[in-house]
Amino acid sequence: MKKRILVVDDERTMLRLAEMMLEKIGYESLQADNAEEALRILGGKRVDLVLTDLKMPTGMSGIDLLVEMRRRELKMPVVIMTAYGTIRSAVEAMKQGASDYILKPFDIDSIEVVISRVFELEKVRRENVYLREELREQREIIGRSAKMQEIHALIDRLAPTDASVLLYGETGTGKELLARSIHEKSTRRDRLFVAVNCAAIPTTLLESELFGHVRGSFTGAEVERTGRFEKADGGSIFFDEIGDMEPVLQAKILRVLQEKEFEKLGSTETISVNVRVIAATNKDLKRMIQEKTFREDLYYRLNVVRIVVPPLRERTEDIQPLAEYFARKYSGEWGKEVAPPSEDALRALSAYAWPGNVREMENVIERAVALNATGRIGLDDLASEIVYGVSEMPTDVSAPAAGSRGDLDGAISSLEREMIGKALKEADGVKARAAKLLGISERNLWYKLKKYGIM
Secondary structure (H helix, E strand, O other): OOOEEEEEOOOHHHHHHHHHHHHHOOOEEEEEOOHHHHHHHHHHOOOOEEEEEOOOOOOOOHHHHHHHHHHOOOOOOEEEEEOHHHHHHHHHHHHOOOOEEEEOOOOHHHHHHHHHHHHHHHHHHHHHHHHHHHHHHHHHHHOOOHHHHHHHHHHHHHOOOOOOEEEEOOOOOOHHHHHHHHHHOOOOOOOOEEEEEOOOOOHHHHHHHHHEEOOOOOOOOOOOEEOHHHHOOOOEEEEEOHHHOOHHHHHHHHHHHHHOEEEOEOOOOEEEOOOEEEEEEOOOHHHHHHOOOOOHHHHHHHOOEEEEOOOHHHOHHHHHHHHHHHHHHHHHHHOOOOEOOOHHHHHHHHHOOOOOHHHHHHHHHHHHHHHOOOOEOOHHHOOHHHHOOOOOOOOOOOOOOOEEOEHHHHHHHHHHHHHHHHHHHHOOOOHHHHHHHHOOOHHHHHHHHHHOOOO
């Protein structure tokens, strides 16, 4: 579906010109020659952005229209069109809630850059609103263990400051979630939280992503681009996997942290920014400093407050609430009535080592909800490595019949069943204790219980 833009201007020529430009760059347009007509249209049709003249000879001005829109809780972005001599008024409009302004007369490239930038920022804002709601619930879920409670208590103390934070932890432990929590508890919560995955963006593109570029600055730079630092101005920027950033970019990041300014690629204009920096890594940065692959001066800039995020296997108290949370989440998303994991399934989940941490847990429960046909997640819905401790289930999990593969196999099976039964009896049915008595892992015991039908 095409984005729809409402153009408000008392000059018919400008309305027609804007209509042609917008259609040429792929937008649908509506026109109104005064603010009152614009409000009537906004009351009855979907509009994604309003492009309004600042000064109109009769009736409401562009700022009046903006104020009335906000009073009516019409939250779509507004871009102000203004002449050079009234830039101060346009800036005032932005203080009232306008997203941007554009100078008249403008060409098709200028309007495309401004509108694209506004839509991109709106997308980030919507994502932040959604993630903010997610964060409130997830913080309670993953923070029940004593170790996570200590981390959240630390976050409560440091969040109101502007201190840089360095999060250490294995992949999938929830470092970005904690970074968002720091932002949401800070005085910057009403501005953007901008995440940068240093490992996912190629080095050749990362500089442009961070600092932006002007048109023609390199091959393929057909339009001007706003960088992540500029988007995060007044808010927070999060560098995920900072240890994967090339040293040449580390130096440029250090300059922004020290000087609080930078230039877009291809431009000599200096842009000032005020951002809080939060970084995360699963690498040993001190070792990287010794190997000359990470700058020591940048390390000390980032490592003002250090938080070590424990892996899921070290906070098993969080496994059950996480499993229940993800079961509710995907049941709701897919419209399936699937209850949280059964006791047997929870025991298997608790015994698993979780090398992929919370991210792996989410994927496991997502799969379980998708496959479930009984209304409650059970052992059959979990991957074999969770239940049996092996990557694939054996083709025959039933007890082999005596003589089917020779008397030796039958005898071994009978002996295993007998020993498992005795161990369970001696351990009063506690499987972890029985596994210890047998000298095998609890996962291996679960496999044998299933194999011999002792469950």
